[in-house]
Amino acid sequence: MTHVDDIISGIDTLRPIPPVAAQIMVLAEDENSSMADIADLIVHDPSITASILKICNAAHFGLSRQVNSVREAIALLGLDEVIELVLLNATAANFRDEPDGYGLGEGELWQHAVISAHTAKILAENHGFASLKHLIFTAALLKDIGKLIMGRFVAFSYEKINILVHSKGYSFSEAEKEVIGINHEELAARVGQKWCFGDQLIYMMRHHHMADESARGNPETALIYLADIICMMIGFATGVDGLAYRFYSEVLDRMKLTEKDLQNAILNTGYRRQKLDKLLNLV
Amino acid sequence: MLNAHISHQPVSVMTAVNFGELKMSHNPAETLVAFSIGSGIGVSIYDPITRCGGLLNFVLPDSSMLSPSKAHIQPSMFADTGLAALFDALSDFGAQRENFKVVLAGGAQIIDQTAEFNIGHKNHQAITSLLKAEDLTIQHADIGGIFLRTLRLDMSNGDTVIQTSGQKEVTV
Numbered sequence: 001m002t003h004v005d006d007i008i009s010g011i012d013t014l015r016p017i018p019p020v021a022a023q024i025m026v027l028a029e030d031e032n033s034s035m036a037d038i039a040d041l042i043v044h045d046p047s048i049t050a051s052i053l054k055i056c057n058a059a060h061f062g063l064s065r066q067v068n069s070v071r072e073a074i075a076l077l078g079l080d081e082v083i084e085l086v087l088l089n090a091t092a093a094n095f096r097d098e099p100d101g102y103g104l105g106e107g108e109l110w111q112h113a114v115i116s117a118h119t120a121k122i123l124a125e126n127h128g129f130a131s132l133k134h135l136i137f138t139a140a141l142l143k144d145i146g147k148l149i150m151g152r153f154v155a156f157s158y159e160k161i162n163i164l165v166h167s168k169g170y171s172f173s174e175a176e177k178e179v180i181g182i183n184h185e186e187l188a189a190r191v192g193q194k195w196c197f198g199d200q201l202i203y204m205m206r207h208h209h210m211a212d213e214s215a216r217g218n219p220e221t222a223l224i225y226l227a228d229i230i231c232m233m234i235g236f237a238t239g240v241d242g243l244a245y246r247f248y249s250e251v252l253d254r255m256k257l258t259e260k261d262l263q264n265a266i267l268n269t270g271y272r273r274q275k276l277d278k279l280l281n282l283v
Numbered sequence: 284m285l286n287a288h289i290s291h292q293p294v295s296v297m298t299a300v301n302f303g304e305l306k307m308s309h310n311p312a313e314t315l316v317a318f319s320i321g322s323g324i325g326v327s328i329y330d331p332i333t334r335c336g337g338l339l340n341f342v343l344p345d346s347s348m349l350s351p352s353k354a355h356i357q358p359s360m361f362a363d364t365g366l367a368a369l370f371d372a373l374s375d376f377g378a379q380r381e382n383f384k385v386v387l388a389g390g391a392q393i394i395d396q397t398a399e400f401n402i403g404h405k406n407h408q409a410i411t412s413l414l415k416a417e418d419l420t421i422q423h424a425d426i427g428g429i430f431l432r433t434l435r436l437d438m439s440n441g442d443t444v445i446q447t448s449g450q451k452e453v454t455v
Contacts, residue, residue, distance in 0.1 A: 236319070243394070247394060247397065262402070
């Protein structure tokens with residue numbers, strides 16, 4: 001087994017996504033599926049139902065009355081928000097762990113995932129991709145899952161990575177690749193393959209740092225990238241990798257984003273954080 | 284309306300100054316801390332005579348570029364309205380401008396971030412220009428680069444400590 005194979009085998013240490021959430025991810029990618037299909041899946045799964053009711057009935061969630069069924073939750077919150085709760089609940093267990101190597105505290109990778117997912121979703125709604133917002137939300141939520149496995153290898157090689165980043169002009173993921181042989185976005189794509197995610201979701205996870213020039217023309221992936229760099233600039237739950245990733249102005253140009261748009265997106269992400277802090281404690 | 288927190292706690296305490304916040308203190312047992320500053324900038328101002336100070340953690344350079352109503356809700360999000368709020372709060376504490384010790388930290392940039400979208404650089408330009416217009420000298424500025432910083436203001440002595448991710452702390 002090679003060193004990289006050894007790292008990839010670490011995927012088996014993650015807790016798999018529950019089947020219903022995985023099916024929702026597949027439906028979110030299928031233009032022929034309807035919201036009713038997704039609602040049916042959620043309503044008929046007992047463990048998801050229990051989780052959703054627990055979250056909705058927590059005092060901090062702020063609903064005015066008790067919710068006794070998923071259909072009631074959908075009526076009160078809307079299907080979109082219930083789908084997000086299902087996706088968050090399905091992924092939270094892995095992200096709660098403190099990954100070694102990236103200098104992140106307990107739950108910080110989870111905070112980053114949730115805030116960037118919400119930012120990506122809002123960007124999708126504002127830039128003509130509302131029909132793909134659940135797919136974009138999911139890709140942003142899971143894009144850094146590779147860090148959970150890479151962490152201990154990054155910790156072991158941190159000095160070498162740090163030299164490449166500080167002295168040689170490498171981005172953090174370029175340095176990961178050079179020193180370890182694989183980077184966290186490649187590993188995220190391997191997780192997606194192992195868990196049978198759809199091709200588009202895997203592609204977005206794989207290219208969220210836009211290192212591959214061809215990905216820079218993919219508008220859905222561009223939204224994930226943009227959400228990520230906004231979170232980096234704000235400093236939301238960002239670790240030792242900080243802002244050590246590449247900026248591609250052509251991505252923003254293709255989206256026809258101005259400086260004012262970027263600043264508005266940063267501001268709105270900041271305002272949204274307070275609301276999300278409550279959610280982070282519930283899921 | 285000033286979005287500032289005023290603390291008088293008698294015991295040693297560390298108070299977080301989050302993204303887009305301004306906090307003030309004249310409690311010698313308190314340390315104000317802005318964690319994980321990215322492209323935004325932490326502005327620490329301390330008056331050693333009145334032993335009061337404040338920490339602003341702003342994120343964007345100019346409120347007039349975006350909606351003024353947003354700046355009204357949270358002035359400390361922006362360099363211009365945030366610094367004005369910090370001056371007002373310091374004045375309320377009786378601090379005198381000639382005593383101000385001003386320290387800046389932040390303004391980080393993503394690699395290759397181009398001029399138009401370089402928020403960290405624009406934040407630095409904005410705060411420098413605003414302080415210059417007030418005839419204030421910046422005692423120390425740790426700006427730019429690609430890593431996050433933490434800025435602490437120790438109210439017992441006015442020491443300002445800058446911790447850049449992966450590097451040793453610098454005390455000013």
